[in-house]
Amino acid sequence: MRRVTLDVQVGLPAREASAPRRPAPSRTARMRRAAWLFVSPAALFFLVLIAFPLVSVLWRSVHFASLTNPTVTGFAGLENYRTILDDDTFWPALRNTTVWTVLSVAGEYLLGIVSAVALAQPLRGRALFRGAIIIPWVIPIVVAGLDWTWMLTPDYGVINLWLVKIGVLDHARFWLGDMSTALLTVTFVNIWRSFPFYTISLLAALQAVPQELHEAAAIDGAGPVRRFVSITLPHVKTVSLTLIFIHVIWTAINFDFIWVMTEGGPLNASVTVPIMIYRYAMQDYDIGAACALASLSMAFMASAFFVYYYGALRRAKGAAR
Template identity: 45%
Template sequence: MTKFLQKHAIAYFFMLPAILFLILLLLVPIINVFINSLFESNLLTPGKEKFVGLDNFISTFQDPLFWTAIKNSIVYTFGSVGGEYVVGLTTAILLNQQIKGRAIFRGIMIIPWVVPIVVAGMTWRWMLNPDYGIINVLLMNAGVIEQGINWLGSESTAMFSVIWVNVWRSFPFYTISFLAVLQTINKNELEAAEIDGANIFQKFWNITFPKLKGISMILIVLHLIWTFNNFDFIWILTEGGPLNATETLAINTYKEAFMKYHYGTASAISVLMMSILLVMMSIYFWLQNKQAKVGG
């Protein structure tokens, strides 16, 4: 053990600042959240915390809004990830073709990913405005609709609109990842399959898609985690409205902590969110290890 420490002491010495930073930035706040979830506390009355054990969790489970937030989180997460996957895979296949100006299209495609979230969110709010938004103008000029739709202000369209904006924002990440794999596929395999009489769909399903399964699973699990925990886009677009139609667990936590000042309840919801995210992360690492073994 002594020899090991002597051999690696310099490495651990240089790692120490990063380790301390991670402990202060992540571990300490997480421990505080767990502790605060066991207390009844209000930001307006600091110093008057009261230990309540699991009461915050019980009251959370009894709150109908909590279950609404879970339902919205599931719809938002799976709707976004499914849309991102389909759009990302489609654009990757198109951009992998030998077309004129392919480099330009690839550059344009990355724009949604690099635009700051606040800028993108505010721009989409203007575009989806029921009175002067460009989306309604284009649809009315095309004869698709007769009058402007309140995309973000109607319960029937708010969640769809938020999901669409998130798909627009995130699909380039899928496109880049899929495109990197598509460019490694041996074209001789595709040509041989075509000579054997395989059509375009058979070539995709039997040759291309199997090679995308590994990256697909990793992307899906990663984005399930990121999207489930997403706050910024929904808050910028709808703030969880209308009538809680787009209120996810992340939005619910923010409102409990910084609008209702129920810090203990917000901490309890955060603990439940972390538990769900830990499950998702476990799935991700399991898939990663499985993929590594297959690759090895």
């Protein structure tokens, strides 16, 4: 008894025996900690290369800023946005961006689904055609744009030469210099370059369609068109919507093709919102107005994303019911 009392007074053995032990971290906690450890480089990458520039653009959109005049500073409020809306080029650029995006995505999807269905058929040399069709998409945009610019030149372009020889045109036409054809010509070239991406993606989706469904539908008397509408399209719906949504964003913010081929001309006939952003920043050196226009573009893209996301979520809930 005396020995126990001494031990308690000294405090070591008895206190150690009575001290509660911390429970070891569970397997779930260890896995969560390891997951955060692996995700942290990607999160840091996101913060440095995406989040910080995004916040910087939003901040500068409400401040005066110039590349050539460091004295131009201060809070602008909505003045930069007012400058954009008062610009006579803004509404034509917005209309051209809409036309450019809608026609490009529609043409790309139409050619992509047709070529994917054709390449899914048991034809001789199918592997060769599947490999060759990707060539336009792997060509750099600058190279493709310059090549098509040379081919469309009225003086020595082969496109005009062929069209005149077969009787489609009476004389060579300046496709990129005519206000009525400049934007449509660049759109056509963009469709030519981008539709192979649709082809490859949709062809992969078509490979997953059960052949038994087509055979059963054919036995029931369904023709090729009926089988395509009732069987093929529903099975590639998810891939199609994803491709269309991604390419709407990619096309709307595309700068390279139009700048290489027309630079937004002639007389702003093919100017788009990205071209306006470039002009504000690199020609007028008005960083505040350029960031304001970029912020408006981001707001539109974010709105389109949320509409698509919640629409898909609602469709998924409806299907689950």
